Amino acid sequence: MRLILALCLSLLAFPALAVQPDEVLPDPALEARARAVSQLLRCPVCQGENIDDSNADISRDLRLLVRERLVAGDSDDAVIDFVVDRYGEFVLFEPRATGSNLVLWLAGPGMLLLGGIAAFAFLRRRSKLPTEALSAEEEARLKEILKE
Template identity: 75%
Template sequence: MRALALCLSLILATPALAVQPDEMLADPGLEARARMISREIRCPVCQGESIDDSNAQISRDLRLIIRERLVAGDTNQEVIDFVVDRYGEFVLFNPRATGWNWVLWLAGPAMLVVAGGGVFLALRRRSAAPEDRLSAEDEARLRELLKD
């Protein structure tokens, strides 16, 4: 009984794709291209999901627009450019490395370099610091004080 419950819970835990049968194209090649593009576009409402996974109405509209553009003969890049022109670069899961987006692309590696430099300098200062050892006179005096 437990095994059956486990199997059912695993089956129900699989992601449900939002693409409806009436949206799918008859041409498997075009449908594959549409699905690939849909996975690269973020749902403007859900923000954490692609339009391929989202059940929002705007995601459905975007999926239909993508398929219409592909049927009309647009290339993948032309379809993506059309969506970006309409909704802005926010809808791309992987923003283009142009303009101000360079700041986003370079900020992570720059912070890593700065942090690594800080660690290097801290370790260098630590190894260059004089050691905290007692002089011979201080050790002798300490022994005398401990005897008393």
């Protein structure tokens, strides 16, 4: 029974964030904004984690930078723009659909559309092919081949 209870409680455990107590802002609303912005930014070292979840030194620096900019009065978008200007669009988990990124955003749906058109054309051409039966001579030759 204790094992089942322990398993159930472990399923309810939340992942520990890397945010240190000295980084937390005293204003809960500002801290909530900082956490929301941090969820959108990728750790340049870990690459698969946002800066809130990463223990890398650069993530700590980015978390402090985000909080510093929010305390200075910047909007969430201004903070993200500031970080992107310094580190490039790689730090965004969802790159913006502008400029050269637009090609990447449209490539998937474009290829799907081209594949659908090609499949449709192939199937349409295939249905128009004549379906001729074998002649008596060809059937006899086929039976002879299959018997061997």
